[in-house]
Amino acid sequence: MTILGTNYLRIQNFIWRNSMRIPVCLVTIMLVLLSYSIIFAAPILQVKNQNYDFGEVFQGEKVPHTFEFVNEGDETLHIDRVRSSCGCTAVLVSEKTIQPGGKGELKANFDSTRFRGAVSKTIYIYSNDPVNPTMQLHVRGKVLEVVAVQPAQINFGTVPAKRPVKSTVVLRNQGEKPLTLGKAKSTAAELTVKMSETSFDQGDEVTLELQLIPKPGQGRFSGYVLVPVDGVPKNELRIPVYATITN
Template sequence: MIRLFFLSLLLLVPAAPVLADGPRIEVTQPDFQFGSVFQGEKVEHVFEFRNAGDDPLLIDRVKSSCGCTAVLVSSKELAPGATGEVRATFDSTRFHGNVVKTIYVYTNDPNHKLVQLHLRGNVKEELQLSARSVTLGPVAAGQSVSTRVKLTNKGDQVAAIGPARTTAKEIKVDFPRRLLQPGETADIELTATAGSGKTVVSGYLLIPTDSPRLPELRIPLQLRITKSE
């Protein structure tokens, strides 16, 4: 009876975690779904991991893909059983739609020398432009060409936008500051006059907004000029 009592006590005691041979990285959640955010918002997340091996785990370096920054916030050397963290920040300003950002963690784990961590989600455009870039021409020197870009308020608040400007003197825009209601679309007209001596003119269309997430919209512009005979 006494032997059965002690056997029951042993069964109630939680077993200690078994450590694998050598260093071994074990990530709690390698994929983080951040859902939907408005363009311009930043997403922050901390990835947790531990050394499930019986030798020190060394973190050689941490790298990240475009639009994302990552930093190791714990020691580069983790003793067996110790835990570490990688803090990742994704800036959604230049992105839209479904995105996947990857963080690369390089270790001395012989079975996982490179570990990939992922931030996944959707970036919604509060102010949506009909074009990601605009090319005018080709047009002969001394001639003019025009085009339009549509801007739609996809948010649920009134947006103050403008006045718009361009960084290329050959490309003009006439768009004063105005209010854009939710669901409303505005036309932005661009007119370019080709000068001589150049075949390509590049610049940006800049549109200030009152959005705290996206204070300025930026579209690359290009004017192509035909060579004079």
């Protein structure tokens, strides 16, 4: 029997023993209130802080965080399951059964490899809390690219066949250490690329010179410029290149 149930019986016995000295209406009100407290006894999931802002991290870093929670209700809290809004955030709960007043932890680990710029991920906790059966937690922040690519892609637009077109891409080292670049190459023979430097310090820039000589009858060109770089996701930069070819 719960503490609340034991107290209910004690108060009920007190009322019956003193029923001659307590007005009937007051006895009725006390019993009704106690009955409601028993009926509505429930677990309450309370998270210390539902929002976590990790600030800024470089692309590829993992961001761990622990959310602390407590059962502030007067019944046992059962956590059915937890999930995140994408596979990039792993979640693990320490306890799935929390007694009244008990505490637990939810460990989250966000992988920034596939992201850049502002990100926001949601974690869902499903429990038997009748007021809030689906608790939402949020992980937010900004993912910085180790190497900024400007522009991020090249679209030559409409280009006559066999007529060379050129463009420039600038790579900037935004990381915290010098970087070494491998040999730049393209995925198509008609697209060539030249690189100004093979290494650059923090804050330095490297220029890529692209040239496309479209083939007749090609219609639509689509390819990539690939630049091997240590310290970035998959150790390679991929720059999309597009064009529409006319005869």
